[in-house]
Amino acid sequence: MAKPKQKWTPEEEEALSAGVEKYGLGRWKNILTDPQFASPLANRSNVDLKDKWRNLSGGDYGSNSRGNVRINWFEEINKLLLTYQEPSKSSVNKRRAPPYKAMIYEALSSIDDPKGTDAKTMVKFLEPKYDVTKNFRKLLTAKLRNLVLNGAEWRP
Amino acid sequence: MAKPKQKWTPEEEEALSAGVEKYGLGRWKNILTDPQFASPLANRSNVDLKDKWRNLSGGDYGSNSRGNVRINWFEEINKLLLTYQEPSKSSVNKRRAPPYKAMIYEALSSIDDPKGTDAKTMVKFLEPKYDVTKNFRKLLTAKLRNLVLNGAEWRP
DNA sequence: CCTTAGGGATAGGGTTGC
DNA sequence: TGCAACCCTATCCCTAAG
Numbered sequence: 001m002a003k004p005k006q007k008w009t010p011e012e013e014e015a016l017s018a019g020v021e022k023y024g025l026g027r028w029k030n031i032l033t034d035p036q037f038a039s040p041l042a043n044r045s046n047v048d049l050k051d052k053w054r055n056l057s058g059g060d061y062g063s064n065s066r067g068n069v070r071i072n073w074f075e076e077i078n079k080l081l082l083t084y085q086e087p088s089k090s091s092v093n094k095r096r097a098p099p100y101k102a103m104i105y106e107a108l109s110s111i112d113d114p115k116g117t118d119a120k121t122m123v124k125f126l127e128p129k130y131d132v133t134k135n136f137r138k139l140l141t142a143k144l145r146n147l148v149l150n151g152a153e154w155r156p
Numbered sequence: 157m158a159k160p161k162q163k164w165t166p167e168e169e170e171a172l173s174a175g176v177e178k179y180g181l182g183r184w185k186n187i188l189t190d191p192q193f194a195s196p197l198a199n200r201s202n203v204d205l206k207d208k209w210r211n212l213s214g215g216d217y218g219s220n221s222r223g224n225v226r227i228n229w230f231e232e233i234n235k236l237l238l239t240y241q242e243p244s245k246s247s248v249n250k251r252r253a254p255p256y257k258a259m260i261y262e263a264l265s266s267i268d269d270p271k272g273t274d275a276k277t278m279v280k281f282l283e284p285k286y287d288v289t290k291n292f293r294k295l296l297t298a299k300l301r302n303l304v305l306n307g308a309e310w311r312p
Numbered sequence: 313c314c315t316t317a318g319g320g321a322t323a324g325g326g327t328t329g330c
Numbered sequence: 331t332g333c334a335a336c337c338c339t340a341t342c343c344c345t346a347a348g
Binding site (some may be wrong): 315316318321322323325327328 | 332333334335336337338339340341342343344345346347348
């Protein structure tokens, strides 16, 4: 059972508009928690605000000025893996984290999924095997991004 | 300009009716992509299905939208299992609950019953093995429902 | 975990053609 | 004219990415 359709009232639209005026675009949660707007928007979520603004904007909200296109990093990485040559292994150290490229290769190879995987799954796989830092996820994501953007020479 | 009017055939109406029976109201896209109904409804869109159902319902469709679903989830899940590839296992942690898909796969594989199983049995099997939350049964059922309705990509 | 961006699906009012 | 079939689009849903 989904939520029944709930039409926006003029009061709600005004509050949303004033909220965007005050906080700027994309600050939906901030608008919702501002005591100035919390009451009129009591039964709207931050996602509702985003959706409504998209309608009010004539449908072109979201295509930001730089024309960014979102990349599915993991799909890209999986493609690049086809060109990877696994290094001839010599020293097998289990504790310290190996270079990121090697870990990424290991994770993607082990998590054998034709559709690829995602960062969360990779972290879950790698974390118990190696003693990684607390912000491992962030670093791993950055590395993935870097590999894709820079042509990813798969040298260990 | 517009699409020429295309009257509904009895076969189409039957398929639509059976589809609603299986998935419940408001799951037009699911009906359309179900191999059981895809063929007879090949040249109808999800919106067409919704419109036709509204006509058949004497015009009061939507007032209490989205009825109940009558799927035998476990039968459906068992079918989907045929397409599942068990991930090459690497880390064996016994305490924390693995992803729901993995647990579902494990339960259905272990409870070897040609007729499939039910939620109660699955919970009984999984609960002592993993430390699950109190509302585990509810979450498990929700996951099963989601897997069936969304075509069940068996990603871990 | 939580939030945002964006594509997709649905609900319901409106329109068209027989 | 009435109604089946089709159109329009605000609202809501799903999920990748951060």
